[in-house]
Amino acid sequence: MPNPAKIRQAIRAKRRSLTTQEHRANSLSAATHFICNPQLIHCNHIALYLAADGELDTQPLIRRLRQLHKKLYLPVLKPGTNNSLWFAEYRDGERLIPNRFGIAEPNIRHSKPKPAWSLDLIVMPLVAFNSEGTRIGMGGGYYDRTLSYQLRHQRWIRPKLVGYAHAFQCIEELTREHWDVPLHGIITERGYKSYR
Structure with a gap:
């Protein structure tokens, strides 16, 4: 087991080693694959993250989702809980505030x-994923705790969970733990792949 x-x-380390041009090209290509995917672009309430590392x-x-008048949300640390998240609307031009980890989030x-x-x-966001929809993040378990209801209620389809990553972040040897909430799909600079 890895x-x-x-x-x-x-x-x-590999992500940080990308040149500015490589990073920009991958990000633009992934955004295009998202916008061209009918399954994704019909969603109206979309949470995402602000990139780091x-x-x-x-x-x-x-930028492209705002042009399509989608409502966008960012994760915010849920106060008084064991590492779980809420999602707050992310308005254009809004001043964000740092949370206890220094990550910018909307003021609730x-x-x-x-x-x-x-x-x-x-x-x-994710650090690595495999072709079965398993993902690993930074290790805090915030998304898995927040979305754990999807493991208990298999027919619950909201929200769809789509990873967003560079293609080289695919690592087939990942092992899914019982608490891991699988992705519905992944978008990289090479396109979109659906898992379920």
Whole structure:
């Protein structure tokens, strides 16, 4: 079984080693694949993330989704819980505030947060994924805890969960743990792949 810590270290180093041109090209290509996919573009309430640490940049996608008048949301740490998330609307030009990890998020005093099940789609950050829809993130389990209801209710289809990553982040040797919530699909600079 591969060591998740070593996978995270290797993939994060590879992401950071991309040139600015490679990173920009991958991000633009992934945004185009998203916009051209009818299954995804019909979603109206879409949560995504703001990229860091070499993650596939979501800014090209955010710009295109705003042009289509989609409602966009960012994850916010849910106060008083064991590492879970809410999602708050991300308005154009809104001033974001840093959370306890220094990650920018909407101020929930100005934007009432929503639970995950009320969204149509979550574009998810990840460190690695495989061809069966298993993903590993940074190791905090925030998304898995937030979305754990999907493991208990197999017919619950909201929101769709789509990973957003560079193609080289595909690692076939990943093992799905019982708490891992699988992706419905993945978008990379090479296109979209559906898992379920």
